[in-house]
Amino acid sequence: MRTYVLGLITNRLGSSALTLLIVSFAVFFATAMLPGDTATILLGQAATPEAVAGLRAAMHLDEPAFLRFGRWLIGLLQGDLGTSYVNNLPVAQLIGARFVNTMRLAGIVTLFAVPLSLTLGITAAMFRGSVYDRIVTVLTIGIISVPEFMIATSAVLLFSVYLKWLPALSFTSDVTSFWQVLKIYAMPVFTLTFVVSAQMIRMTRAAVIDTINTPYVEAAILKGASRWRAVLLHALPNAVGPIANAIALSLSYLVGGVIIVETIFNYPGVAKLMVDGVSTRDLPLIQSCAIIFCVGYLALITFADIVAILANPRVR
Amino acid sequence: MENLVEIRDLRVEATTDAGRRIEIIKGVDLDVAPGEIVALIGESGSGKTTIALTIMGYARPGCRISSGSITVAGKDMMTLSERQRAHVRGLEVSYVPQSAAAAFNPSKRIIDQVVEVTRIHRLMPLAQAREKAISLFRALSLPNPEEIGNRYPHQVSGGQLQRLAAAMALIADPKLVIFDEPTTALDVTTQIEVLRAFKAVMKKSGIAGVYVSHDLAVVAQIADRIVVLRGGDVQEVGSTADILSDAKHPYTRELLSAFEPKSRGESVVVAAREHAPLLKVNGLIAGYGPIQADGLPLVKAVQEASLSLERGRNLGIIGESGCGKSTLARSIAGILPASAGQLTLDGRELARSARQRSREQLRELQIVFQHADTSLNPAKTIEEILGRPLKFYHGMKGKVRDARIDALLDMVRLPKTLRSRTPAELSGGQKQRVNFARALAAEPKLIVCDEITSALDTVVAAAVIDLLKEMQRELSLSYIFISHDLSVVEAICDEIVVMYNGRKVEAITPAISKIPQHPYSKLLFSSVPKLDPGWLDGLERDPELVKTYVHG
Numbered sequence: 001m002r003t004y005v006l007g008l009i010t011n012r013l014g015s016s017a018l019t020l021l022i023v024s025f026a027v028f029f030a031t032a033m034l035p036g037d038t039a040t041i042l043l044g045q046a047a048t049p050e051a052v053a054g055l056r057a058a059m060h061l062d063e064p065a066f067l068r069f070g071r072w073l074i075g076l077l078q079g080d081l082g083t084s085y086v087n088n089l090p091v092a093q094l095i096g097a098r099f100v101n102t103m104r105l106a107g108i109v110t111l112f113a114v115p116l117s118l119t120l121g122i123t124a125a126m127f128r129g130s131v132y133d134r135i136v137t138v139l140t141i142g143i144i145s146v147p148e149f150m151i152a153t154s155a156v157l158l159f160s161v162y163l164k165w166l167p168a169l170s171f172t173s174d175v176t177s178f179w180q181v182l183k184i185y186a187m188p189v190f191t192l193t194f195v196v197s198a199q200m201i202r203m204t205r206a207a208v209i210d211t212i213n214t215p216y217v218e219a220a221i222l223k224g225a226s227r228w229r230a231v232l233l234h235a236l237p238n239a240v241g242p243i244a245n246a247i248a249l250s251l252s253y254l255v256g257g258v259i260i261v262e263t264i265f266n267y268p269g270v271a272k273l274m275v276d277g278v279s280t281r282d283l284p285l286i287q288s289c290a291i292i293f294c295v296g297y298l299a300l301i302t303f304a305d306i307v308a309i310l311a312n313p314r315v316r
Numbered sequence: 317m318e319n320l321v322e323i324r325d326l327r328v329e330a331t332t333d334a335g336r337r338i339e340i341i342k343g344v345d346l347d348v349a350p351g352e353i354v355a356l357i358g359e360s361g362s363g364k365t366t367i368a369l370t371i372m373g374y375a376r377p378g379c380r381i382s383s384g385s386i387t388v389a390g391k392d393m394m395t396l397s398e399r400q401r402a403h404v405r406g407l408e409v410s411y412v413p414q415s416a417a418a419a420f421n422p423s424k425r426i427i428d429q430v431v432e433v434t435r436i437h438r439l440m441p442l443a444q445a446r447e448k449a450i451s452l453f454r455a456l457s458l459p460n461p462e463e464i465g466n467r468y469p470h471q472v473s474g475g476q477l478q479r480l481a482a483a484m485a486l487i488a489d490p491k492l493v494i495f496d497e498p499t500t501a502l503d504v505t506t507q508i509e510v511l512r513a514f515k516a517v518m519k520k521s522g523i524a525g526v527y528v529s530h531d532l533a534v535v536a537q538i539a540d541r542i543v544v545l546r547g548g549d550v551q552e553v554g555s556t557a558d559i560l561s562d563a564k565h566p567y568t569r570e571l572l573s574a575f576e577p578k579s580r581g582e583s584v585v586v587a588a589r590e591h592a593p594l595l596k597v598n599g600l601i602a603g604y605g606p607i608q609a610d611g612l613p614l615v616k617a618v619q620e621a622s623l624s625l626e627r628g629r630n631l632g633i634i635g636e637s638g639c640g641k642s643t644l645a646r647s648i649a650g651i652l653p654a655s656a657g658q659l660t661l662d663g664r665e666l667a668r669s670a671r672q673r674s675r676e677q678l679r680e681l682q683i684v685f686q687h688a689d690t691s692l693n694p695a696k697t698i699e700e701i702l703g704r705p706l707k708f709y710h711g712m713k714g715k716v717r718d719a720r721i722d723a724l725l726d727m728v729r730l731p732k733t734l735r736s737r738t739p740a741e742l743s744g745g746q747k748q749r750v751n752f753a754r755a756l757a758a759e760p761k762l763i764v765c766d767e768i769t770s771a772l773d774t775v776v777a778a779a780v781i782d783l784l785k786e787m788q789r790e791l792s793l794s795y796i797f798i799s800h801d802l803s804v805v806e807a808i809c810d811e812i813v814v815m816y817n818g819r820k821v822e823a824i825t826p827a828i829s830k831i832p833q834h835p836y837s838k839l840l841f842s843s844v845p846k847l848d849p850g851w852l853d854g855l856e857r858d859p860e861l862v863k864t865y866v867h868g
Contacts, residue, residue, distance in 0.1 A: 213377075214418065215413055215415065215418040215419045216418065216419050216420055216421040216422070218376075218413075218419070219411065219413055219419040219420075220421070220432070221374070221402075221405070222369075222372055222374060222405050222406065222410070222411040223405060223406040223410070223411075223432055223433045223436060223484070224402045224403060224404070224405035224406035224407060224433065224436050224437060225402070225406075225432070225436050226399075226402060226436075229436065234421050234424075237421070237423045237424070238421065238422065238423050311423065312422075312423065313422065313423055313468040313470070314422065314468070314470050
């Protein structure tokens with residue numbers, strides 16, 4: 001049985017690796033198809049054709065795309081993310097600090113959003129049909145429907161412009177006290193928690209309701225178990241699989257999808273770096289960012305799958 | 317002596333999907349004396365489970381106890397708070413569910429669920445509870461009592477789970493145990509072991525019981541008193557002996573008459589039979605899973621089955637769950653193509669897969685499935701459901717088709733007004749009639765009926781069987797009738813094939829001899845409960861045989 005589980009998990013990891021390869025391929029050729037190239041953009045409109053050709057040759061841009069892809073992939077496997085076309089710095093160095101920022105923001109949001117969503121989702125399921133459930137449902141659906149830039153700009157308007165409690169921009173460099181950290185992170189965290197929680201609340205509620213309606217939960221209630229006991233000990237363990245997947249899907253958004261929030265609050269994260277990279281056709285940078293997002297996404301999904309496998313004694 | 321349970325004028329309301337409130341229990345009185353076992357008997361929808369659950373102060377979601385009084389051991393369940401009711405549940409009144417397979421939490425070990433009652437009510441230390449559970453496992457004659465609790469529910473068999481559920485109900489020494497159809501999902505040979513275990517434990521401990529069932533014969537073995545219910549009303553109450561021998565109410569008599577032996581009767585058709593068999597099956601092998609090197613599937617559900625059916629005759633196939641009878645039906649119909657063997661219909665070779673059969677062959681051999689609920693498209697009206705085969709096989713259109721649909725509905729004794737309804741608007745028996753009419757629409761020579769009466773109530777099932785016989789007289793059909801229920805098969809079949817573990821073990825012709833020869837057939841036939849209350853106690857089974865063939 002144990003080997004069977006190990007087999008399942010190896011299988012999941014293997015297919016993740018394959019997905020990653022396909023994605024890297026897609027990303028490379030998608031960026032290669034962008035109109036214009038780095039040489040023309042770097043040298044500006046007034047550049048002579050000779051200068052452009054020279055720069056292309058120097059940057060290996062005149063080589064066939066497959067060769068460049070192979071070169072990049074080999075570098076990637078050795079841990080070398082390449083060199084930025086634009087400022088000749090190693091991409092790893094460019095991304096490094098930004099990546100820490102992104103992960104820090106994602107981590108803080110996770111700390112808030114996951115417990116909040118689980119609590120709201122589970123309690124809404126327990127009191128299904130009650131006024132409480134309806135309020136939670138209306139609010140979550142409302143939040144799903146409102147675009148995040150709307151929430152973010154409204155938050156800025158309220159807390160920075162009118163109330164003047166919080167800074168509108170998040171410069172992480174001039175942090176001196178814990179209080180300042182709180183102030184800087186408050187609004188991005190608040191906005192992102194809103195964005196990612198709604199989905200998790202809905203999915204948790206649905207998964208728990210599914211298991212609450214089973215005969216074994218009824219059997220637990222007929223054993224004299226309180227509602228809390230029946231839900232937490234009997235319904236919830238059987239809902240772990242779908243909930244883990246819902247959480248992973250929502251959190252994966254925090255890795256690459258936060259561009260709007262990063263832009264509005266001027267938060268120095270990876271997503272913003274990638275968008276800057278696109279405007280200068282900085283291929284190594286774009287590719288590295290895309291691969292990082294993909295790895296993050298796959299890691300979360302794979303983790304959720306493994307949790308679901310381990311939570312099911314029929315498979316375990 | 318004061319009664320343990322006294323229910324007076326109980327009324328329960330249910331809210332329908334449309335938001336309408338309907339009364340499903342209409343003023344029921346019920347008494348249970350200490351140590352007495354009372355059976356609630358009735359068909360589906362009679363409210364027997366609903367009444368039993370109210371004893372625990374519980375109504376299923378969507379239902380509400382609207383009025384009446386429920387007194388359990390001196391406490392009025394109606395006036396107690398939810399917390400106080402929870403204190404009665406499991407401790408004074410406990411519950412054995414219909415399907416233990418569904419009522420055990422799949423993600424927790426069995427022992428943890430069995431002792432949970434003692435944890436909830438803080439009755440005893442964990443080690444002591446475990447010991448008690450093991451002694452109950454032993455009392456319920458479960459194999460390997462020390463170890464079985466450490467497994468997960470999917471790792472033990474259905475019959476064992478049902479006994480484990482009884483142990484779960486008995487762990488806190490309740491005054492009353494509610495059994496909700498606890499053996500309905502089990503095979504007959506397994507049912508006997510479970511019933512015996514229940515009876516022995518209940519008798520020894522002097523616990524009172526409420527036994528909910530639709531099966532009079534099962535109830536006759538275990539109950540002291542029987543309450544007959546229909547449509548949320550009590551029809552008749554009496555001691556087991558009185559009800560069985562001297563039923564007053566017509567409905568009770570109708571239930572009893574379903575047990576009377578019915579003979580096949582019609583031997584006229586047999587005389588007129590032709591020499592060439594209608595269907596011949598030779599060495600059929602079918603199964604599931606990847607195809608192995610020998611060209612056969614990994615799991616062989618049917619192994620080398622050979623059958624022969626003559627025109628106008630009926631063949632019954634019986635066996636317990638997992639014996640391969642449904643797989644056999646599906647491979648005869650070509651839905652699951654056989655991996656080996658020959659099929660001949662009316663002298664012509666029949667391709668193994670339905671895809672390769674000619675339209676004429678498809679028309680001649682129809683199949684009717686067990687669950688009319690899932691085999692009728694819920695989005696189509698009855699008219700569309702019956703019109704489809706008429707167009708497909710006979711190219712009927714317009715008025716001709718309309719007239720034929722009316723004729724078909726008439727044949728299966730359904731009013732023409734049902735034409736524009738959808739399956740959801742019909743009762744279970746009506747749906748099964750539509751399901752059957754759809755097969756008739758093709759004008760087949762042979763209909764394979766896969767457990768078509770199993771999901772129906774006794775009285776309704778008897779009516780469907782009568783319909784089948786009548787259609788046979790009128791349309792000179794042949795049936796292959798697959799069932800786990802011996803009495804149903806005996807009622808309609810000229811020849812009975814007994815299957816065990818994918819193989820045909822014996823063929824019996826009731827007209828010549830009703831006595832089975834093969835040891836498994838003997839065991840199976842003797843396991844069918846009889847109305848005689850002393851049947852279970854008097855039944856003797858060869859332990860060697862039971863060991864070989866019963867895996868529950």
